[in-house]
Amino acid sequence: MGGFKTKHAFALSLFALSLASTASAKQAQWVDAFQSSPADYNLELSADAEMPEPAKSFLTERPPVSGTLRVRFAVVTGGDQVRIRISNEEGATPLSLKAATVGRAGEGFDMVKGSMHPLTFGGRRDAMIPVGAPLLSDPVDLPVSKGTALVVSTTLAQPLQLKPLGATMMSVAPGDQTGNERLENSQSIPGRPIVSGALVRTNHSPRVVVALGDSITDGDRVTLGAGRGWPEELARRLDSSNSGTALVILNAGLGGNRVLTAGAGKSALSRLDRDALNIKGVTHIILFEGINDIGMSGKSMYGDNPPLSHEDLISGYRQIIARAHVKGVKVVMGTIMPFAGAEYYSPEKEATRQAANQWIRSSNEPDAVIDFDAATRDPKKPSYLRQDLDSGDHLHPNAAGYKAMADAVALQVLN
Structure with missing residues (x-):
C-alpha cells in the first residue's frame, strides 16, 4: 500500500513539474x-x-x-x-x-x-x-x-x-x-x-501598434538613423503615460510607398500581411498613406502615370480595413497632410486629397481617425504645411512637425 502511495505521489510530482514547465514555455x-x-x-x-x-x-x-x-x-x-x-x-x-x-x-x-x-x-x-x-x-x-x-x-x-x-x-x-x-x-x-x-524572447508579450505609411512615417528629412519620426515621438508619449507599459509602436514606414502601386517597395496592399497583419500581438494599424498615390499620378517628376481618382484610393483603403478586420485588427487612419509647394503638387491633386480626407473623416469605416491634416496645416493657407513645421520641401515635416503629429493622437484610440 505504501508503495502505491509513493508511486502515486511521484506521478503527481512529475505531472506538476510538467505543468510548470509547460506554463514557463508558454510565458517565454x-x-x-x-x-x-x-x-x-x-x-x-x-x-x-x-x-x-x-x-x-x-x-x-x-x-x-x-x-x-x-x-x-x-x-x-x-x-x-x-x-x-x-x-x-x-x-x-x-x-x-x-x-x-x-x-x-x-x-x-x-x-x-x-x-x-x-x-x-x-x-x-x-x-x-x-x-x-x-x-x-x-x-x-x-x-x-x-x-x-x-x-x-x-x-x-x-x-x-x-x-x-x-x-x-x-x-x-x-x-x-x-x-x-x-x-x-x-x-x-x-x-x-x-x-x-529583430525579435526578442520575453515573458511579457506587449500589444503592438503598426504604423503603416510612407516616408513621413519612416521619418524622412530628420537626421537619418535618429529615430525621431512621428511613430517614435508617439512611443515616447506612451512611455511617459501609464498607457505605455504594455503597448509598443513598430514603424512600417517606407519612403515613396503607395497604397495601390509598387515602385518604392511593394504597395501597401501587397505588403500588408508581411509588414503588419502577421506580426505577433498586433491589435491596431495606424494607416497613413496616399500622398504618393496622389502626387505621382498624372504628370510629375516620376514621368507620366495613369490619373488617380479619390474613389480609386478609397477602394484601396477599404481593402486594408476589410483585411485587418478579418484578423481582428483595428485600423486607425490619418488624414493626408498638405503638400502645396511640393514638386508634384497641382490644384487637381489637391482636390483629390481633400476628397480622400473628407471620406476618412466622415465615412465611419476606419475604427478611428487622427487628423494629421488639421494638426499641421497653415490656418491661413490650408493647402500648405505650417511654416514652422515644414522641413523645407513642403511635403515632409521637420522635427517639430513630427512631434505635432504625435501630439495629435488621442491615446484612447489605441485601446
Whole structure:
C-alpha cells in the first residue's frame, strides 16, 4: 500500500513539474522588437525633373557596395535573447552571407566593448538567402531592455546593389570587419538595409501598434538613423503615460510607398500581411498613406502615370480595413497632410486629397481617425504645411512637425 502511495505521489510530482514547465514555455515567446520593411526601388525620374541636388543624388544609382555593412537601431521591447532577420525578399539574385555579428551600440556605429556576438544560422556562420526569402538567425544570449540600441554587421560574398533611397543611414567599411567593435576606413551611406528586423524572447508579450505609411512615417528629412519620426515621438508619449507599459509602436514606414502601386517597395496592399497583419500581438494599424498615390499620378517628376481618382484610393483603403478586420485588427487612419509647394503638387491633386480626407473623416469605416491634416496645416493657407513645421520641401515635416503629429493622437484610440 505504501508503495502505491509513493508511486502515486511521484506521478503527481512529475505531472506538476510538467505543468510548470509547460506554463514557463508558454510565458517565454518571441516577439518583434524592430522592423525595417524590405524594399527595392524602381522609381525613375523624368528627364526634365527639377529637384534640389541632395534629393536628386538620393535617386541616382551608385556602384554596388562591398565589404561590411553596419546598421544601428533600437528595440521597442526587452527580453533575454535576440534573433536578427536578414532579408532578400525584394532581391533579384540569391544573397551569400559570409558573416554577421550583433552587439550593443556605443557611440555612432561603434559597438560596446565585450558585447559582440557572432550570428549563426542553423549553427553556421555563413548562409545563402534565396530570392524572395528572409533569413532568421539562431537565438543569441544578449539581454536587452526597451530602447536598447544594437548594431548589426554583415559581410556578403558578392557586392550588393544597394539603392540610395530608404532613409536609413548605414556605415560601410572595406573587407570583413564584422568582428571589429569600431569599423576602420568607414563611410556613412543612406539606403534600405538588408537587416529587416529583430525579435526578442520575453515573458511579457506587449500589444503592438503598426504604423503603416510612407516616408513621413519612416521619418524622412530628420537626421537619418535618429529615430525621431512621428511613430517614435508617439512611443515616447506612451512611455511617459501609464498607457505605455504594455503597448509598443513598430514603424512600417517606407519612403515613396503607395497604397495601390509598387515602385518604392511593394504597395501597401501587397505588403500588408508581411509588414503588419502577421506580426505577433498586433491589435491596431495606424494607416497613413496616399500622398504618393496622389502626387505621382498624372504628370510629375516620376514621368507620366495613369490619373488617380479619390474613389480609386478609397477602394484601396477599404481593402486594408476589410483585411485587418478579418484578423481582428483595428485600423486607425490619418488624414493626408498638405503638400502645396511640393514638386508634384497641382490644384487637381489637391482636390483629390481633400476628397480622400473628407471620406476618412466622415465615412465611419476606419475604427478611428487622427487628423494629421488639421494638426499641421497653415490656418491661413490650408493647402500648405505650417511654416514652422515644414522641413523645407513642403511635403515632409521637420522635427517639430513630427512631434505635432504625435501630439495629435488621442491615446484612447489605441485601446
